[in-house]
Amino acid sequence: MMNKSRVDPDPTTDRYAAPVDALVGSGAWRWLLGGGLVLTLLYVVIPYGHLASAIYVVTTALAAFAVLVAVRRRRRLFCPPAWLLIAGALGLAAGGHVVWFWLDLRGLEPFPSLADAFYLAVYPLFMAALWKLGHRSGRDRGDGALSDALIVGVAAAVPGWALLIAPYLQDPDLTLAQLLVSTAYPVADLILLPLILRLIFLHRARATAHLFLLVGMLAYLAADMLYAHGNSAGWYGPGGITDGLWLVAYVLIVAAVWHPSASIEPRSHVPIAELSIQRLVVLGAAAMLAPAVILMTAGVDVEVVRVAAIGSILLFLLVIHRMAGLMHETQRQADELKRLSRTDPLTGAANRRHFDDELEREMSRALRSGSPLSLAFMDLDYFKRFNDTYGHATGDAMLEEMVGVWRSVLRQSDLLARIGGEEFVVVLPDTGMDEARQVVERMRKRTPRGQTCSAGIAKFRPSDTAEAFVARADLAMYAAKRGGRDRVVLADEDGEPAKQLPGRSRYH
Numbered sequence: 001m002m003n004k005s006r007v008d009p010d011p012t013t014d015r016y017a018a019p020v021d022a023l024v025g026s027g028a029w030r031w032l033l034g035g036g037l038v039l040t041l042l043y044v045v046i047p048y049g050h051l052a053s054a055i056y057v058v059t060t061a062l063a064a065f066a067v068l069v070a071v072r073r074r075r076r077l078f079c080p081p082a083w084l085l086i087a088g089a090l091g092l093a094a095g096g097h098v099v100w101f102w103l104d105l106r107g108l109e110p111f112p113s114l115a116d117a118f119y120l121a122v123y124p125l126f127m128a129a130l131w132k133l134g135h136r137s138g139r140d141r142g143d144g145a146l147s148d149a150l151i152v153g154v155a156a157a158v159p160g161w162a163l164l165i166a167p168y169l170q171d172p173d174l175t176l177a178q179l180l181v182s183t184a185y186p187v188a189d190l191i192l193l194p195l196i197l198r199l200i201f202l203h204r205a206r207a208t209a210h211l212f213l214l215v216g217m218l219a220y221l222a223a224d225m226l227y228a229h230g231n232s233a234g235w236y237g238p239g240g241i242t243d244g245l246w247l248v249a250y251v252l253i254v255a256a257v258w259h260p261s262a263s264i265e266p267r268s269h270v271p272i273a274e275l276s277i278q279r280l281v282v283l284g285a286a287a288m289l290a291p292a293v294i295l296m297t298a299g300v301d302v303e304v305v306r307v308a309a310i311g312s313i314l315l316f317l318l319v320i321h322r323m324a325g326l327m328h329e330t331q332r333q334a335d336e337l338k339r340l341s342r343t344d345p346l347t348g349a350a351n352r353r354h355f356d357d358e359l360e361r362e363m364s365r366a367l368r369s370g371s372p373l374s375l376a377f378m379d380l381d382y383f384k385r386f387n388d389t390y391g392h393a394t395g396d397a398m399l400e401e402m403v404g405v406w407r408s409v410l411r412q413s414d415l416l417a418r419i420g421g422e423e424f425v426v427v428l429p430d431t432g433m434d435e436a437r438q439v440v441e442r443m444r445k446r447t448p449r450g451q452t453c454s455a456g457i458a459k460f461r462p463s464d465t466a467e468a469f470v471a472r473a474d475l476a477m478y479a480a481k482r483g484g485r486d487r488v489v490l491a492d493e494d495g496e497p498a499k500q501l502p503g504r505s506r507y508h
C-alpha cells in the first residue's frame with residue numbers, strides 16, 4: 001500500500017515550498033522574463049487578431065498565476081500581502097482583456113464596458129500593494145520620501161491634467177459615464193505615480209527584484225498614458241507598442257517576485273530627511289513644472305491655468321512641509337550628537353568632559369548662592385580580580401548594571417560621571433557632608449554582584465579650584481583604600497582626609 005503522505009502531501013507544510021525555492025535559486029526568473037518577453041514580441045509582430053488576442057490574454061493570466069505561485073510557495077518573500085494584491089491586480093487585468101478582446105473581435109465597441117470595470121479595479125490593488133511595500137514602522141518611517149514623492153507627483157499632475165484629462169473635459173461628444181471612465185484612468189495613474197516614486201525614493205539600495213518591480217510599474221504607467229493620449233488623439237490601435245508595453249510591465253513584475261532578492265526588504269538605512277543633491281535637483285525641476293505650465297498656457301486655457309495655480313500652492317505647502325521635516329531631523333541629530341559627546345558609551349553615565357563642565361557650573365552656582373556642594377570620588381575595589389574571575393564581558397555588564405542602580409539612588413540634579421575605567425565621581429549640589437555620606441553609603445550598599453567600592457567625599461570651599469576640589473575627594477578615596485577599602489572617607493575641612501567610615505570588605 002502506498003504511503004498516503006507521499007501521494008497527498010500536506011500543502012501547508014514546506015513540501016511544496018522546497019521545490020519552488022530551488023527554482024528561485026536556479027534562476028527561474030530568467031526563464032520567466034525571457035519567455036514573457038518572447039510572448040510580448042510575438043504579440044507585437046503578428047497581425048492583430050484572434051491569435052494575438054489569445055497571446056495577450058494568456059500572457060497576462062500566466063503572469064497573475066506566476067505571481068500567485070510565488071506568493072503561496074516561496075518560503076521567504078518580503079511582504080507577501082503586497083504581492084498577493086499584485087497577483088489580484090494582474091488577474092483583474094487578464095479578466096479585463098478577455099472581455100475587451102471578446103467585444104473588439106466582434107466589432108462591438110461599447111464604452112464604457114465591463115472591461116473598464118475590470119481595468120479600473122486593477123488600480124486600487126496596485127496602490128495598496130505599493131503602499132504596503134513602502135510601509136515602515138518606527139521612528140524612521142520615511143516621511144521625507146513620501147513628501148518628495150508627493151512633490152514630484154503633484155508637479156506631474158499639472159501637465160498630466162493639461163495633456164491627459166483636459167482633452168476629455170473639452171470633448172462635447174462624451175456622455176457623463178464616458179467622461180467619468182475616461183478621466184478615471186489618468187487620475188488613477190496620477191495617484192499611482194507618487195506611490196511608485198515613494199518606493200524609488202525610499203529604497204536606495206536597489207535589490208534587483210525591487211528594480212524590476214519599479215521599472216514594471218513605470219512601464220505600466222507609460223502604457224496607460226500613451227493609451228490615454230492615443231485614445232483622445234485618435235492614434236491608438238490594439239496590437240501595437242502600447243499594448244506591448246503593458247505586457248512588458250506584467251513580465252517584469254513576474255521576474256521581480258521570482259527573483260531571489262524578493263526575499264529581502266529592499267531598503268538601505270536612509271534617514272527620514274535624507275536629501276541628496278540629485279534629489280534636490282529632481283525636486284527643484286518638479287516644483288518649476290506647474291509655474292511653467294501657467295506661463296505656457298496663460299491666456300489660452302483658463303481651466304488649465306487654474307489647475308496649475310492650485311498645483312503651485314500645493315507644491316509650495318509640500319516644500320515647506322519638507323523643509324520643516326529637514327529642520328526637525330537636523331535638530332534631532334544635533335541633540336543626539338550632543339548627548340553622545342557627553343556620555344560614556346559603556347555605562348551611559350556622564351563622561352569626563354561633561355563632568356568638567358558641570359562641576360565648573362555647580363561651583364559657580366554654589367559660590368553665588370552660598371549653598372553647599374559635595375563631591376564623591378568612588379573607585380571599585382579589586383575590580384581586576386572581578387574581571388579575572390568572571391571575565392571582562394561580565395565586568396562590563398556589572399559596570400553598566402551598577403550605573404543604573406546608582407542612578408536610581410541619586411536625585412535628578414546630581415551628576416554621576418565615569419572618569420576612568422572603574423573610577424566614578426558624583427557631583428551633589430545643595431548637599432552637605434553628612435547628607436552626601438548617606439547618599440554614597442546607599443550607593444555602596446546597592447552596588448551589584450557583591451562588588452565593593454571605596455569612596456572619598458569632599459565639600460566645596462569658596463577658595464577651591466576645580467582641580468583642588470577633585471584632588472581632595474580623590475585623596476580621601478585613597479585614604480579609604482589605604483584604610484582597608486570598602487569604606488567612605490570624608491576629606492577634612494582643613495585639607496587632609498580625616499574621618500574613616502569602615503564598610504563590608506569581603507576580600508580581607
Ligand SMILES: Nc1nc2c(ncn2[C@@H]2O[C@H](COP(=O)(O)OP(=O)(O)OP(=O)(O)O)[C@@H](O)[C@H]2O)c(=O)[nH]1
Nearest residue numbers: 379380381382383384385387392393395396421422
Ligand atoms: N570589565 C571592565 N573592566 C575595566 C574597565 N575599565 C577598567 N577595567 C578594569 O579595572 C581594573 C582596575 O584595576 P586596578 O587599577 O589594578 O584596581 P583594582 O583591581 O580595582 O584594585 P583597587 O582599585 O586597588 O582596589 C583593571 O583590571 C581594568 O582592566 C571596563 O570598562 N570594563
